[in-house]
Amino acid sequence: MIIMADVTDGVTVLRILTPRLDASVAPDMRADLLGRIDSGVQSLVLDLSVVTFMDSSALGALIAAVKRMGPVGSIAIAGSKAAVLTLFTLTRMDKVFPMFPTVPDAVAKLVV
């Protein structure tokens, strides 16, 4: 699981550099996200522009993160490819996670 982190205008942007997000990486992804939230991150953008595949296990990691964050924070998704968008649509998670075409679009929305 390879993640690069950056903070832009108070929003933490995580660039996921692992192209296939499946059950082999979901536990690490979950632990990473929960660790950041427990450390105080409240605005998070996940840049999935490199991700070509995502399954329900990885989606579960994101759900754990948004539940841990609760109503005080936000997690947005940026740069999803078609296969990833389909997963979010089929599972209705596009109603839970705001989806944006680019990181700047997502950051602009999350900046207070």
Add this chain to the structure above:
Amino acid sequence: MKRDLGDLGRVAVGINDIAVAALEEDGAAAVDLAVVEALTNAILHGQAESGALIDIEVADTADALVIEIFDTAPPMPLFLLEQAGAQKLDIDVSDLDSIPESGRGLSLIVLSMDHVSFHNEGPRTRMRMVRNKLR
């Protein structure tokens, strides 16, 4: 394949190479998702200590791509397959705590493929998944 999540990506990419050649882009992506969900279920719910391999057969026919997964895991209750589908993925967006982290795999398989069946065949099980070329 070995009953090992670390082997999942290699196997799935190999099957996806066949799917990309046989189907349109959306179809190949759907098969990729269904295969990974099915293999993940087999690995996680199977008997890891048995060391038994999971066998996979892929057939590219004139009409469809057919994937069959053979396993020695305990049989899955058939009602789980009958209940799977879009209705199982409904969520209450206003109540985050009610949204489960897991349990979507079988419904995603059903929604991604044109036909899914599960067979208990003596000491082993067979999951058959079909994605038609013309939809």
